Amino acid sequence: MKKLDKTNHSQCTGIIRPVQDALDVLNGKWKLPIIVALLHGYKRFSEISRQVPGITDRMLSKELRDLELNQLVKRTVYDTFPVTVEYTMTNYGETLKDVIEALHVWGENHRHKIFGEDLLPVSAKKDHLG
Amino acid sequence: MKKLDKTNHSQCTGIIRPVQDALDVLNGKWKLPIIVALLHGYKRFSEISRQVPGITDRMLSKELRDLELNQLVKRTVYDTFPVTVEYTMTNYGETLKDVIEALHVWGENHRHKIFGEDLLPVSAKKDHLG
Numbered sequence: 001m002k003k004l005d006k007t008n009h010s011q012c013t014g015i016i017r018p019v020q021d022a023l024d025v026l027n028g029k030w031k032l033p034i035i036v037a038l039l040h041g042y043k044r045f046s047e048i049s050r051q052v053p054g055i056t057d058r059m060l061s062k063e064l065r066d067l068e069l070n071q072l073v074k075r076t077v078y079d080t081f082p083v084t085v086e087y088t089m090t091n092y093g094e095t096l097k098d099v100i101e102a103l104h105v106w107g108e109n110h111r112h113k114i115f116g117e118d119l120l121p122v123s124a125k126k127d128h129l130g
Numbered sequence: 131m132k133k134l135d136k137t138n139h140s141q142c143t144g145i146i147r148p149v150q151d152a153l154d155v156l157n158g159k160w161k162l163p164i165i166v167a168l169l170h171g172y173k174r175f176s177e178i179s180r181q182v183p184g185i186t187d188r189m190l191s192k193e194l195r196d197l198e199l200n201q202l203v204k205r206t207v208y209d210t211f212p213v214t215v216e217y218t219m220t221n222y223g224e225t226l227k228d229v230i231e232a233l234h235v236w237g238e239n240h241r242h243k244i245f246g247e248d249l250l251p252v253s254a255k256k257d258h259l260g
Contacts, residue, residue, distance in 0.1 A: 015166055015230075015234055016162055016163050016166055017237075017241075018233075018234050018236075018237030018238040018240070018241055019156075019162060019166075019230055019233045019234050019237050020162065020237070021237040021240055021241055022233040022234070022236045022237035022240065023153065023156060023157065023162070023233060023237075025240065026149075026153060027153065027157065032146055032149060032150065032153070033146050036145055036146055036149075070240075070244060071243065071244060092243065095236065095239075096236070098232060098236075099232050099233060099236045100145075100149055102228060102229050102232040102233075103148075103149045103152040103153060103229060103232075104145055104148050104149050104152070106148075106152045106225065106226070106228075106229045107147075107148030107149050107150070107151040107152035107153075108148040109225075110148070110151055110152060110155065110200075111147075111148055111151055113201065113222065114200060114201060
């Protein structure tokens with residue numbers, strides 16, 4: 001017998017789809033460190049690259065273009081000599097800050113709760129930056 | 131030349147690690163729909179299974195065990211005949227609600243912003259539930 005506060009399946013999946021969309025924006029090996037670098041004010045390709053150890057130029061280009069298509073990042077070309085290119089978070093991209101902060105707070109707490117801070121949680125067997 | 135509000139690389143990665151931990155808890159094909167089903171009050175293995183279309187019993191067992199090891203889910207065996215097993219979110223697991231809600235709000239907004247609600251954002255080419 002089902003409790004009254006249970007939603008039906010379509011309501012469930014209605015929650016899952018947008019959450020998955022948000023996760024997709026942050027997922028993968030590179031997106032999050034690139035976004036964090038941009039949120040910290042790094043603007044030049046080479047600067048951002050240094051903040052994301054191990055990334056190739058080709059991959060960084062691809063990821064930045066993907067973020068641009070998602071309207072999270074703005075690419076500005078300045079008519080200097082040589083040409084200067086800057087990447088900045090859009091106002092919309094800045095709204096990711098709250099989401100990342102919620103994940104940050106929860107993740108720190110999780111780390112402390114499960115193992116103490118030096119160990120990784122059970123599901124996090126892959127490499128972490130830093 | 132760096133602006134004063136830029137943090138150094140170790141501070142950057144100090145943010146990334148816990149955020150990645152939180153993402154790892156929600157990531158993969160099955161974790162999020164299972165957690166959403168549990169947060170909606172589904173307790174029995176078969177009930178949860180119905181809320182997560184396509185999951186095998188073996189995979190659901192594995193994922194529930196993983197969530198239990200992360201102290202997010204409590205498994206209770208009742209001494210009935212036949213034995214009853216219930217899975218519920220722990221108080222700690224319930225704290226994921228806020229994180230999922232933050233992702234949900236952002237993801238809904240993102241979907242509207244980028245394409246209107248019927249289309250997927252650029253980075254979300256894979257299948258979604260629902």
